[in-house]
Every structure is written in C-alpha cells, then in structure tokens.
Amino acid sequence: MLDTPTFEADWRLTPQRRAVLEVLESATDHPTAAEVFERVRVSAPGIGPATVYRTLALLVANGMALELSLGEGSSSRYDGNTARHDHLVCTSCGAASDIQSALPGELLEQITSRTGYALSHYDLQFHGLCPECQARRSPHQEEMNG
Amino acid sequence: MLDTPTFEADWRLTPQRRAVLEVLESATDHPTAAEVFERVRVSAPGIGPATVYRTLALLVANGMALELSLGEGSSSRYDGNTARHDHLVCTSCGAASDIQSALPGELLEQITSRTGYALSHYDLQFHGLCPECQARRSPHQEEMNG
DNA sequence: AGTGATACTGATACTCGTTATCAACTTTGT
C-alpha cells in the first residue's frame, strides 16, 4: 500500500468541490452519485452533473471519500467516512448503515500465504432484514413474491 | 416438476436458459451480463440480450447463480458457483478469483445482537495485487508492456 | 496591476448497459 502523508495534489478546493465534500460529510446514508448531485444543487445551484461526478472521482482518488458497491442496484454509493468500516444493508428497504467489525488478522494472513496476494483492503457487507422491516413482516404474514 | 427437486417454480428450462446456465457453470472467471451474452451467442446463436438478462435474473432469483458486485466497474458479475464463498480481486488487472474464508460465527452473532438485524448473508471481497501483478511491479523493474 | 498559462466549470451530446414492449412462437393440458 502506498503511504501518502499529505495530499499535495495539484488541485483546488473550489466552492463546487467543497459543496460536494460537505454533502458527503453530512450524509448519514450512503448516497449515489445522482443523489449527491441532487443534494449539492441546494447549496450550489447551477452546478452540473459532470462536475459532481468528476469531484466524486477526485475525492475517491485522494482518499477523501469511499466508493461503495453495496450490491443492491447498479450504481456506486459514496461515503465521506473514510475510516475502516463495513456496511449493513437491509434486504427489504435497502437502507445501508455503517458498522464496525474487524476481521481477525489471522484470516488475512491465512489468505495472503494461501494465495500470494498482497492484500490492500477488503470490502464487507452484511445483508439482512432491519428491525423495522422485521416488524413489518410479522411472523404470521407470508411473503407474497419470491 | 420432476426435473427440479428443490425448486418447483413455474418455469421451463428452455434451450436458451440451459445455454446461459452452461456458460455460467463453465466460467472460471466472473463474467458480466454483457460477457455472458457474448459467450452464449456461440452455443445459442440468435439469442437476444433481453433473454440473457431475463435468464440471469431468473437464475439468481432461484438461487442457481449469484449476482456479484465486486466494486471495480459498474456492472454486476455473475457466478454459477452458488456455494458460500468470497472473492479476491486484483487491484491492478481486475482478475477475480474465488476464495474460501468463513467468518467467525461469533462475529455474526455479535452483529445480530448489536444491531437487531436478521442477517441472511454477507458479501466479502478482498482486494490486493495478485502474484503476477506483483512480479510485474517489482521494485527496480519498470512496466514494459508491448 | 498586468499577463499568460492552466485548472475548473457547466451545458450538451453522447455512449452503453439494462429494461420494457410486443408480436410471433412454443409448450402444456384437455
């Protein structure tokens, strides 16, 4: 893994980029790029979709945001929380929340020695019914579709 | 009814569907829907994209294939191996291989009790440099592709 | 300040993966 202590990249923190960053930082859910775009328009009216997409890519490339594939739809989701964490996705309503759950170091070492890969990180998503959706699907109620 | 012991869904195993299934089963990589389509055309010329997409969704819905989000691009990838397994994705060449790595049951119980979610499954992808790409990027050796 | 170089923006058009539609076709049960 590369160690980059400071980001001296040759790019500017423009108002548009700051707005995108603020949307990400204040988001508790995990918005798609399209959703980020919608929200950014409030604080930065007139901003174009291209700028939002470009900025998201820039932030991800500089480690200031994470790009997630939570496996529900097709679109990537973004997360301003760059600290190591995993995700919990409701299979019914699609809500995604952060969760802390370190994988045992032995497991990683095991994989390294078994496969020869130089692991840099891992993505972990748990799927299941959130408490709200469990309540909504109470025991004596059948699933209506498969 | 007789041909599918576990799944009694009301659908036929048509030649097209069988072809898609065979492509998935014989694939060692993890093809996208578009790639599946390309390969299926060999054994089932004339098949349309809609049929492939429909069939993939059908297979996934019936537990005969897995839909993966390996986080590289945008498109889902498909896997005929429905047994529980995880994935190892090379950050350089993008190759995705299967890997076996059970998560400790305690971890799952911990999450269940901590969050109230009724966990159904989890997705785990490890990312890193595969041995080949490591060799290609050895310290004093430059990339020389041609 | 003035000036030129360069990064950045936003509108637009475009690509391309995926889905909806629908008439024709195939299979099943009677």
Next chain:
DNA sequence: ACAAAGTTGATAACGAGTATCAGTATCACT
C-alpha cells in the same frame, strides 16, 4: 386440434455516467 400460458428476439426506450468544449476563475511571474 385447440386454447391458455410461458418464452423469445427485435426494437425502442431509459438512465447513469462520460467526453467534449467554450467560457471562466485562479495561479505564477514580471
């Protein structure tokens, strides 16, 4: 054979994301 239902492939449509490009803002330097 016939009707009902499922399936297919061509086509059109959709939508997320990207490329392009002229205009604008900012920087480095004098």
